[in-house]
Amino acid sequence: MSVTGKMLDTHPTGLGRVTREALVTCIDQVLECAQACTLCADACLAEEHMSELRRCIRTDLDCADVCNATARVLSRYGGDDADVVRDVLETCATVCLACGAECERHAKTHEHCAVCAEACRRCAEACRALLATLE
Amino acid sequence: MSVTGKMLDTHPTGLGRVTREALVTCIDQVLECAQACTLCADACLAEEHMSELRRCIRTDLDCADVCNATARVLSRYGGDDADVVRDVLETCATVCLACGAECERHAKTHEHCAVCAEACRRCAEACRALLATLE
Amino acid sequence: MSVTGKMLDTHPTGLGRVTREALVTCIDQVLECAQACTLCADACLAEEHMSELRRCIRTDLDCADVCNATARVLSRYGGDDADVVRDVLETCATVCLACGAECERHAKTHEHCAVCAEACRRCAEACRALLATLE
């Protein structure tokens, strides 16, 4: 079990089981996406033809920052303030789709972009899945 | 002039003057709000009757994290990816309004909550003003 | 393999294998610690006798922020600037030891503090192990 799952099991505020599982999955996916984007930006910076990757580096940095903030907001979600969480999840999904689409364009040339595009896609899906349980 | 204004004046990508000014104002307000929220959370933690401030501390922490990510995304805004920036600005405004409303409830008792509520209100306004120039 | 490992395998800058493995382990431990601390702070905020946990909440928030910055700096480490990385690792270990010691004091009463103390301990160790390969 991830540290997120272990920690939420010991949290005094009990969420229902379904929401808790969707929440753990989503937080872990968001954190994985943040890390993939931070590393993809740096790998792009090291590529020989890096000037073609300007937009990819920017969107990676944006996505990493938004994902890190999203993971923190979700980690403090206790069942109320659903409006804030919904907006945060929708924005996170938007940013991940934009970043995933940009990384996809370089996926054949740069394997780090392929791995990152996949992390973005899974993250957007996890955000949408958690959103569905909150509506 | 703030460091944001000075730096954007030296940026090779020129935005139009109207957008640039709205952008500088918004970034600076978002950063001020982030800082007010970080400090309000900590001041709440030091209050004698801190258990009545649990929700205020949480929303302060959420608002600080979302504002910090928003400032970074805005600082990388070069005129494209308006979809991402719009979603980020809308979410930032939502979080600021939620945090401002919670701080307002304690504004009579705790001056730090009054200052923070005002910073949140100005930040939400600046986000909406920048949004208006992007539509 | 973690996303950190997968991504560093595709990075154009090759570090030696020993350093790369110590780096992956350290980054993943730092990220786990950041997440444990964010969640421990929130669980403390939800405890009935939360006023005894003020210091624990503060040190959790500090540790999460320092660990998140550390993970990002390490993710950009390409073999030079060892001075910066060394200082960052030493500070991260100091903060983790301080946070772990505070969490340990509440470990018998609050299971989230026990899990977090353990994450802090492992993170400090991973920082020291990576430091040892850089000297």
Add this chain to the structure above:
Amino acid sequence: MSVTGKMLDTHPTGLGRVTREALVTCIDQVLECAQACTLCADACLAEEHMSELRRCIRTDLDCADVCNATARVLSRYGGDDADVVRDVLETCATVCLACGAECERHAKTHEHCAVCAEACRRCAEACRALLATLE
């Protein structure tokens, strides 16, 4: 007065006046440096000969992340845990000096690097000045 100064004036934990003033100055300088570095990284990404700026972009990103974490830790400083604050300040000064030196190399060619180098220099000084009051 900056929002940092206003907020610390309303904080229930009173630091001595000298420490409080050094603290406000330092936090504001650290935040200004973080913002200069975020914007310098992005301006470098937009330069035609960006491949000569790889190292500058990386050190800007590192410096922004370390400064943001430093500002948060300092904002929660209530007078104890001086060990943690000292380590954080020393690391922040180290990173600022490294980033300032790299930016200085491009200061003649790129004005954003000149502004950023100056922000880094002032930030390192403010960290050292606060350190001196804590010893």
